[in-house]
Amino acid sequence: MKIFAYTDGSSRGNPGRGGYGVVLIAPEKRVKKEFSMGFRKTTNNRMELLAAIVALEKLKAPQQDITIFTDSKYVCNAVNKRWVFNWEKTGYKSKKNPDLWQRFLRNFRKHQxxxxxxKGHAxxxxxxxxxxxxxxxxxAEDLKIDLGYERQENFNF
Structure with a gap:
């Protein structure tokens, strides 16, 4: 079964309040699900990446055939140009968001x-x-804490 995920991230300021949105569609089953969450302080790139992660984490069975549509060149190029696999080999040295990239790759490897x-807003x-x-x-009012971002920020003096 083919699944399509449309993902986006948002940040009000960079860093600032942020959120992700995911629309998962399984056309054969005529199912559409929506997911979102907001955070009190984060970045746009983190939210773009988190949206892709959530899309993968919502899949119930392994080895699903999924296409993720994103307007984030950061996320798309990191995967399609295989940058993230080199980042992984070097321990994400000098790369931002290693916590999310590790989480992404764990889920990425479970599926096709x-x-x-x-293009965004097109x-x-x-x-x-x-x-x-x-x-x-x-x-939204009840924003979560992006622990990965806030911990990282506290260590950057």
């Missing part, structure tokens, strides 16, 4: 993943919905 870049319906979910989450 294809990454597709789409009228792609499901990508626009993911964007709305992400911005609404960033603007």
């Amino acid at each position: 993943v294809k990454m597709e870049w789409v 009228g792609y319906h499901w990508n626009e919905l993911a964007d709305q979910l992400a911005t609404q989450a960033a603007d």
Whole structure:
């Protein structure tokens, strides 16, 4: 069964309040699910990456065939140009967001993943919905703590 994920991240300031949005679609089963969450202090790149992670983590069975659509060149290029695999080999030396990249790769390896870049704010319906979910989450009242970001920030003196 083919699954499509439309993902987006948002940050109100960089760093600032942020959120992610995910729309998962399984056309054969005629199922669409939406996920989002907001954080009190994070970055846009972290939210873009977290959206892709959440899409993978929501899959119930291993070896799912999933295409992730993202408007983040950071996320798409890191995978498609295989940068993240080199970062992993070097222990993410001097790279941002190693906590999320490690989590991404754990989930990436469980499935058959294809990454597709789409231009943001260009009228792609499901990508626009993911964007709305992400911005609404960033603007919500009960924001979570992005522990990975805040711990990292506290160590950068």
